[in-house]
Amino acid sequence: MGGDGRDRDFTDVGRALSAPARSAMVGLLMDGTARPAGELARAAGVGAPAASEHLAVLVAAGLVTGRARGRHRYYALAGPDVADALEALGALAGPVPVAGLRRSREADRLAAARFCYDHLAGRLGVGLAEACVARGWLDGADVLALTDEGAHGLRGLGVDVDGATAARRPTTRACLDWTERRVHLAGALGAAVGARFLDAGWVARTSGRGLRLTPSGQAVVRETWGVEPAPAGGITWPGRA
Amino acid sequence: MGGDGRDRDFTDVGRALSAPARSAMVGLLMDGTARPAGELARAAGVGAPAASEHLAVLVAAGLVTGRARGRHRYYALAGPDVADALEALGALAGPVPVAGLRRSREADRLAAARFCYDHLAGRLGVGLAEACVARGWLDGADVLALTDEGAHGLRGLGVDVDGATAARRPTTRACLDWTERRVHLAGALGAAVGARFLDAGWVARTSGRGLRLTPSGQAVVRETWGVEPAPAGGITWPGRA
DNA sequence: GGGACGCTTCGGCGTCCGCCGAAGTGTCGT
DNA sequence: ACGACACTTCGGCGGACGCCGAAGCGTCCC
Numbered sequence: 001m002g003g004d005g006r007d008r009d010f011t012d013v014g015r016a017l018s019a020p021a022r023s024a025m026v027g028l029l030m031d032g033t034a035r036p037a038g039e040l041a042r043a044a045g046v047g048a049p050a051a052s053e054h055l056a057v058l059v060a061a062g063l064v065t066g067r068a069r070g071r072h073r074y075y076a077l078a079g080p081d082v083a084d085a086l087e088a089l090g091a092l093a094g095p096v097p098v099a100g101l102r103r104s105r106e107a108d109r110l111a112a113a114r115f116c117y118d119h120l121a122g123r124l125g126v127g128l129a130e131a132c133v134a135r136g137w138l139d140g141a142d143v144l145a146l147t148d149e150g151a152h153g154l155r156g157l158g159v160d161v162d163g164a165t166a167a168r169r170p171t172t173r174a175c176l177d178w179t180e181r182r183v184h185l186a187g188a189l190g191a192a193v194g195a196r197f198l199d200a201g202w203v204a205r206t207s208g209r210g211l212r213l214t215p216s217g218q219a220v221v222r223e224t225w226g227v228e229p230a231p232a233g234g235i236t237w238p239g240r241a
Numbered sequence: 242m243g244g245d246g247r248d249r250d251f252t253d254v255g256r257a258l259s260a261p262a263r264s265a266m267v268g269l270l271m272d273g274t275a276r277p278a279g280e281l282a283r284a285a286g287v288g289a290p291a292a293s294e295h296l297a298v299l300v301a302a303g304l305v306t307g308r309a310r311g312r313h314r315y316y317a318l319a320g321p322d323v324a325d326a327l328e329a330l331g332a333l334a335g336p337v338p339v340a341g342l343r344r345s346r347e348a349d350r351l352a353a354a355r356f357c358y359d360h361l362a363g364r365l366g367v368g369l370a371e372a373c374v375a376r377g378w379l380d381g382a383d384v385l386a387l388t389d390e391g392a393h394g395l396r397g398l399g400v401d402v403d404g405a406t407a408a409r410r411p412t413t414r415a416c417l418d419w420t421e422r423r424v425h426l427a428g429a430l431g432a433a434v435g436a437r438f439l440d441a442g443w444v445a446r447t448s449g450r451g452l453r454l455t456p457s458g459q460a461v462v463r464e465t466w467g468v469e470p471a472p473a474g475g476i477t478w479p480g481r482a
Numbered sequence: 483g484g485g486a487c488g489c490t491t492c493g494g495c496g497t498c499c500g501c502c503g504a505a506g507t508g509t510c511g512t
Numbered sequence: 513a514c515g516a517c518a519c520t521t522c523g524g525c526g527g528a529c530g531c532c533g534a535a536g537c538g539t540c541c542c
Contacts, residue, residue: 289488290491290492293489294491311488
């Protein structure tokens with residue numbers, strides 16, 4: 001009332017993200033993994049009590065969920081829509097103000113390949129997306145709509161294409177990569193591709209966040225898309241810009 | 242350092258949205274209009290000094306920009322990417338917790354037609370998007386890729402299709418409507434369509450936020466897409482679900 | 483130019499928030 | 513059954529934030 005239609009309220013989500021410790025926690029969870037409270041506390045640089053409160057705030061805001069398992073309590077992002085929204089938010093902050101100087105090994109690895117919640121990101125993610133567009137598997141440089149050839153090709157790789165197209169969430173979505181500033185494949189199909197890469201052992205999680213392209217994964221990528229793995233663990237592009 | 246790759250930081254944006262007054266201001270600006278500080282102060286329910294500080298915070302976070310014009314100072318969202326991110330954020334909060342009982346006239350109008358930053362939203366927005374998909378002008382129910390027929394058809398309506406495809410931002414984007422829970426057309430093409438509707442006088446801004454479909458607009462919509470205007474100012478769907 | 487108006491800056495007050503140490507609850511190991 | 517461990521809750525402290533009244537600055541109107 002009062003002349004206000006009572007529309008969207010950003011207060012809860014905003015407050016949840018306003019504390020540096022909570023922002024760090026959410027940033028860690030954006031790779032889609034579930035992590036115990038203690039690890040999140042260490043990563044955020046706060047004590048256990050503070051971390052517990054922070055996590056309670058994040059849960060109340062609907063951003064993360066907690067599941068007790070044994071004497072640990074694992075926290076993860078609440079869902080794909082949360083990951084989408086956070087990714088869109090992160091794309092605002094500009095092309096990574098720090099970086100450039102003294103990039104750590106871990107940062108290199110993240111830039112090369114990582115999970116963005118449930119789909120592949122980093123150079124690997126944008127590379128695959130662009131290769132799919134080049135081969136006609138996905139249509140529209142920005143939009144990444146699945147073509148019939150794409151459905152056939154991905155099905156041949158063991159990707160659960162039919163499950164992805166039947167899912168409630170959008171089949172494909174373009175997700176702006178914050179290291180590459182180019183889009184990669186998200187949505188249900190992106191998740192299916194990511195799951196296939198993990199199940200088949202084509203990528204493996206490194207000790208930190210970030211992914212390593214295994215030898216079998218390199219072979220698959222090379223044969224299917226014509227992409228050559230680079231010495232630094234990333235991948236180079238033959239003809240593309 | 243310290244094992245942290247120093248990635249995305251949500252702190253600034255989160256803090257900017259954490260205050261109810263700032264959230265209300267941003268919510269008002271999401272229709273793409275520029276409004277003077279005093280109006281935003283009144284809408285947020287705070288005094289002029291507080292509003293001024295709040296707006297300074299929003300500007301510092303990169304969410305809004307302020308332009309002095311005469312003795313007024315007009316504030317608006319900083320850009321389409323900001324609107325996109327906020328729309329994604331708003332989609333989290335669930336299907337409008339309040340609503341249902343005692344919906345104000347203004348709320349009805351907003352649900353019928355409104356601007357979502359620079360493109361059409363509400364029942365009008367999702368209706369047009371779905372009609373375009375049904376006619377083959379846009380491809381993929383979720384993705385809304387522009388087809389050749391769509392480019393031709395929209396060009397015939399006076400929409401600046403070529404300007405939209407040449408723009409830096411994605412040509413088409415699917416934007417989840419928070420009243421309808423279905424997607425409507427965003428991106429450069431969505432903005433071009435919205436601009437055309439406004440320029441041609443097919444829609445007009447009402448006293449509040451929200452849009453009114455003019456008689457000429459009703460005619461265009463009916464002839465082009467076969468959509469009938471509803472008595473409540475919305476539009477009804479002949480054959481579609 | 484005088485005065486009203488819109489907005490911003492300054493000074494201060496009250497409150498909320500983030501943090502930790504200590505204590506409490508439930509789980510795992512032996 | 514006992515201790516170690518992971519996590520949460522409770523009290524209390526310090527700092528930051530939101531708010532307003534008063535004052536300063538630039539613009540429009542008569």
